[in-house]
Amino acid sequence: MKNLRIKLAIYCAKAVSVFIQKLKKGNGLTLPGYVARLIEPHILSILAGMVREKIIVTTGTNGKTTTNSILCHMLKSDGKAVLINETGANMVNGIVSAFVLATGRHGFLDVDYACIEADEAASVHILPLLNPHCVILTNIFRDQLDRFGETDSICNMIQKAVSAVPAAKLILNCDDVLSYSLASKCPNPVITYGISQQIFDGASRSETRESIFCRFCGKKLEFSFFHYGQLGIYHCRGCGFSRPTPDYTAENITHYDGLYSFYINGSYIHSNAHTAYNIYNTLSACAALCSLNALGTDFKSAIESFDYGNRRENTFMINDASVQLHLAKNPIGFQQKISLIVNDSRPKDLIILINDTALDGKDISWLWDVDFQYLLKAKIVTLLTIGSRRYDMELRLKYEDIPCNSASDMRSAIERLTISGTKNLYIIVNYSGLYQTNALLEELQSQEKGGLT
Amino acid sequence: MKLTIGHLYPDLLNLYGDRGNIQCFIKRLQWRGIDVDIVSCPSGSRIDFERFDIVLLGGGSDREQELVCQYLKKVRKDFKDYVEEDGVVLAVCGGYQLLGNYYKTSSKTIEGLGILDIYTEWSKKRLVQNIILKNPFFLNPIVGFENHGGRTYIGNYTPFGKVLFGLGNTGKSGYEGVTYKNIIGTYLHGPLLPKNPEICDYLLQKALTRKYGGNIRLTALPDSLEHTANTYIVKRFARSF
Numbered sequence: 140m141k142n143l144r145i146k147l148a149i150y151c152a153k154a155v156s157v158f159i160q161k162l163k164k165g166n167g168l169t170l171p172g173y174v175a176r177l178i179e180p181h182i183l184s185i186l187a188g189m190v191r192e193k194i195i196v197t198t199g200t201n202g203k204t205t206t207n208s209i210l211c212h213m214l215k216s217d218g219k220a221v222l223i224n225e226t227g228a229n230m231v232n233g234i235v236s237a238f239v240l241a242t243g244r245h246g247f248l249d250v251d252y253a254c255i256e257a258d259e260a261a262s263v264h265i266l267p268l269l270n271p272h273c274v275i276l277t278n279i280f281r282d283q284l285d286r287f288g289e290t291d292s293i294c295n296m297i298q299k300a301v302s303a304v305p306a307a308k309l310i311l312n313c314d315d316v317l318s319y320s321l322a323s324k325c326p327n328p329v330i331t332y333g334i335s336q337q338i339f340d341g342a343s344r345s346e347t348r349e350s351i352f353c354r355f356c357g358k359k360l361e362f363s364f365f366h367y368g369q370l371g372i373y374h375c376r377g378c379g380f381s382r383p384t385p386d387y388t389a390e391n392i393t394h395y396d397g398l399y400s401f402y403i404n405g406s407y408i409h410s411n412a413h414t415a416y417n418i419y420n421t422l423s424a425c426a427a428l429c430s431l432n433a434l435g436t437d438f439k440s441a442i443e444s445f446d447y448g449n450r451r452e453n454t455f456m457i458n459d460a461s462v463q464l465h466l467a468k469n470p471i472g473f474q475q476k477i478s479l480i481v482n483d484s485r486p487k488d489l490i491i492l493i494n495d496t497a498l499d500g501k502d503i504s505w506l507w508d509v510d511f512q513y514l515l516k517a518k519i520v521t522l523l524t525i526g527s528r529r530y531d532m533e534l535r536l537k538y539e540d541i542p543c544n545s546a547s548d549m550r551s552a553i554e555r556l557t558i559s560g561t562k563n564l565y566i567i568v569n570y571s572g573l574y575q576t577n578a579l580l581e582e583l584q585s586q587e588k589g590g591l592t
Numbered sequence: 593m594k595l596t597i598g599h600l601y602p603d604l605l606n607l608y609g610d611r612g613n614i615q616c617f618i619k620r621l622q623w624r625g626i627d628v629d630i631v632s633c634p635s636g637s638r639i640d641f642e643r644f645d646i647v648l649l650g651g652g653s654d655r656e657q658e659l660v661c662q663y664l665k666k667v668r669k670d671f672k673d674y675v676e677e678d679g680v681v682l683a684v685c686g687g688y689q690l691l692g693n694y695y696k697t698s699s700k701t702i703e704g705l706g707i708l709d710i711y712t713e714w715s716k717k718r719l720v721q722n723i724i725l726k727n728p729f730f731l732n733p734i735v736g737f738e739n740h741g742g743r744t745y746i747g748n749y750t751p752f753g754k755v756l757f758g759l760g761n762t763g764k765s766g767y768e769g770v771t772y773k774n775i776i777g778t779y780l781h782g783p784l785l786p787k788n789p790e791i792c793d794y795l796l797q798k799a800l801t802r803k804y805g806g807n808i809r810l811t812a813l814p815d816s817l818e819h820t821a822n823t824y825i826v827k828r829f830a831r832s833f
Binding site: 281284285288289290291348351352357359501502503504505506507508530531533534535537538539540 | 603604606607608609610611612615616619634635636653654655656659718720721722737739741781782783786787817818820821824
């Protein structure tokens with residue numbers, strides 16, 4: 140009876156997925172999971188039990204998707220079959236969908252590894268169901284405060300989630316005092332990674348920092364330097380709490396021709412990473428795989444062949460113009476994108492789309508925590524704001540004396556700027572705009588290809 | 593002319609785009625050719641209220657407010673004198689709560705500055721949403737975003753505004769914030785000032801008048817974008833009035 144119910148759950152979920160795709164209504168990444176859980180509430184634990192080797196969950200504010208993609212790429216390069224959840228489908232239903240839709244005809248999973256990114260709040264429910272072998276905590280920054288309340292609440296949620304699976308190894312960034320403080324309150328074995336070299340530039344550093352007061356004695360922490368946000372090398376004069384020597388680190392980091400190279404685990408890696416924060420993402424994936432004895436023999440070429448431009452940072456060619464799409468959903472993430480734009484020395488145009496749906500966070504106050512003044516010197520010719528909060532975005536820029544205008548239609552804005560602009564267009568969107576903008580760019584790009592042949 | 597703005601404890605109270613309020617003060621002074629000096633007063637630093645023309649107290653988490661409390665105790669008298677001498681204060685969210693006698697959280701009672709005879713009590717359901725107020729003194733509605741677990745009881749003080757949309761001080765009273773002399777205490781993030789330039793200019797004018805005397809009139813600025821952003825929120829959330 141139980142078996143039948145599992146099969147029925149999987150069958151119905153797949154049918155729903157096919158139906159949604161036929162209708163072309165949305166991406167169909169969460170409803171199948173919802174349906175499967177309605178029929179068999181334990182479906183996730185059951186399917187997770189079918190994963191042959193290990194389950195790795197990645198959570199935290201920024202870098203979840205990239206870290207998860209790196210893990211998946213490295214494991215696949217090592218010949219493993221890997222299950223992964225799609226970009227952004229990181230709540231319970233999205234994760235259930237990923238498992239259910241990965242099953243074969245008879246309702247069984249045929250995978251060695253499952254690499255799952257989990258939303259910080261949803262991880263409380265997800266971790267006990269998946270019972271992973273290791274949890275990567277990327278970092279904790281202020282994010283979606285209308286949903287989370289305050290950054291402390293995010294820390295408490297993650298602590299609760301990780302403590303519920305005490306056998307899982309907790310892999311965390313020890314340069315982040317919030318993550319490292321939280322770890323001491325979890326019963327899990329802890330493995331740290333960090334960077335001791337100062338590699339982040341001024342434009343990426345961000346003046347907005349989470350409270351840098353010791354979580355144990357309340358004294359203000361002293362920092363030798365900051366990487367960005369509150370990440371840095373810290374110690375407490377009150378109780379001696381300090382940033383530890385990381386178990387895993389990236390060393391001799393160099394930036395040449397726009398790309399970063401570094402040593403990890405004794406190998407010199409010429410990565411395709413354009414941004415310094417991707418070194419953290421790579422390092423966290425390596426630390427996790429090392430801790431599971433799963434770092435492939437040829438991990439160097441696996442990393443070197445990884446394309447960091449996943450869907451969130453995609454480049455398109457439209458009307459002979461290069462168009463880059465970037466996601467920025469919180470101040471720290473946005474600051475990294477500004478640094479990227481400033482470091483591109485060519486003239487450029489920029490479109491910023493800011494929505495305020497529940498997915499984005501209804502409170503857009505955080506735009507004022509981004510240091511936009513660096514854009515003054517970024518050779519931006521035309522700057523347009525779009526989205527339900529385009530006036531707020533325009534206002535934010537007005538208060539840095541940065542000239543800009545608002546526009547109501549993304550398609551016409553892209554067409555105009557790719558035809559008569561600098562041929563170097565950046566588009567930064569927050570969450571809810573990502574899927575549609577990506578689809579629009581794909582459409583515009585393929586139209587052009589169709590026209591050429 | 594020149595104004596000096598004291599930003600109290602930015603290392604502890606810096607939630608939700610508080611910097612936007614400072615940026616708004618700075619730019620609206622600079623655009624009028626008035627000099628401005630921002631004095632950042634991190635925890636532990638000596639605070640000289642006599643230097644200030646405007647004091648800004650931002651929001652923080654419950655844990656951070658507790659830390660702030662120990663520093664505030666030391667400046668309570670100076671702060672109170674500043675307020676009674678018509679010093680301009682903008683206190684947002686956690687800062688607003690700290691002006692009162694106490695903030696009773698789920699687990700403890702955080703002692704406030706006691707500058708105003710008001711108090712705050714924590715309640716489980718956070719009040720989180722866009723908010724629109726009307727204050728008859730200002731032409732335009734006041735728009736912002738509220739996000740607070742505390743309920744603030746203001747007794748007989750004058751509120752900052754009547755709630756047209758949203759929840760306000762207690763979720764029930766129908767009013768938001770508090771005003772006293774040249775203090776505005778409010779839960780409104782957004783941040784408050786950029787989309788409500790009238791409030792910004794009101795505070796600037798009070799500060800300039802206090803410092804230089806006479807009848808100072810601020811020159812008008814082209815605020816059409818500010819009004820567009822304000823009206824967008826009003827139309828979207830409060831179609832009914």
